[in-house]
């Protein structure tokens with residue numbers, strides 16, 4: 001019982017911390033191009049093309065922020 005309570009506390013603290021970090025830094029570097037917005041072809045390393053994953057911005061919305069935006073959109077559409 002007590003262990004469950006402590007675990008739930010840690011989980012909640014982690015969630016709050018992650019949520020806060022998503023508010024402070026909603027974007028993270030793209031995993032495909034490392035935030036460079038271009039990535040090199042595997043067959044021809046000299047060839048550099050715009051990153052299709054982040055649409056050549058080098059940034060991706062973080063998962064928590066994307067979930068938050070979706071929740072806000074659902075809430076806004078409902079009212």
Ligand SMILES: [Zn+2]
Pocket residue numbers: 030031032033034035036037038051052053054055056057058059
């Ligand atoms: Zn990218």
